Amino acid sequence: MAGYFEEMGWTELADGEQPNHLLHMARFLIDFGMYEDNFSGEWPRLPPPASKETVKNLPEITIEDDDSSCPICLKNFQSGDKAKKMPCLHLFHSTCILKWLERTNSCPFCRFELPTDNEGYEAFKKEKKRAEQRKEDLDTLHNSMFS
Template identity: 55%
Template sequence: MADYFQEMGWQPLSEGQAPNHLLHFARLFRDYNIFDESLTQSLAPPASKSVVENLPSITINGQGVKCPVCLKEHSEGETVKKMPCNHTFHAECILPWLAKTNSCPLCRFELATDDEDYEAFRKEKIRAKAREADIEILHNSMFS
């Protein structure tokens, strides 16, 4: 059985460290579904600069694949940027987009951002889902 901190994904305060009241408020709001709405309503922040810089470039071989942003077909031998979700774009098409928001224009796969608040929020969301799944498993193991 995981301990309390592990289960919540939190860190115990270290010596001399003050609690982060803002974070506690954020969690409180999250638990009462107060902020879901306001946060999902605004555009997600830009992708992290280092992640964007490290996006691999690949050379197209074969035909028939279009860049989803400008809709031009990639030509044989052309160099394009490849996202972790395997979607390919012209550099001049994907870079302005990732400077605006962090997701793949085609499938909304999210890249990391440099925005600490957003990353914390995203981590919390993933954790909340995992917790739900854990409870479900626990429930099923008791009642099936």
């Protein structure tokens, strides 16, 4: 186990030191195989893959005009190409976006996030939203008290 932490530049606990939050999170990341990402106290840059169900249900269209290009491979669409339409309405070659969504859940163009099958990540997102909500509530409270 020590090897993991050394590889990542994390030091092991000194005698009598309590395991801290960061290490707990680190273990979590290792379990999800995401330890190669820089750890910043936020979820690593690359969220988990999009939920298989969602990906399966993305509408596929056939390109009719060829004046736009696929943001992943940067090639112009050819009329007749198969493309997937994301919920954010961005279009990608089916082959390009499917490969992309196997790695991460967001639109490569605008970062619109699809649901994932990763319970840990979904919980993280919910918690983050709650935290943002709490902050908003506090700001509102603060403003109503001091303005």
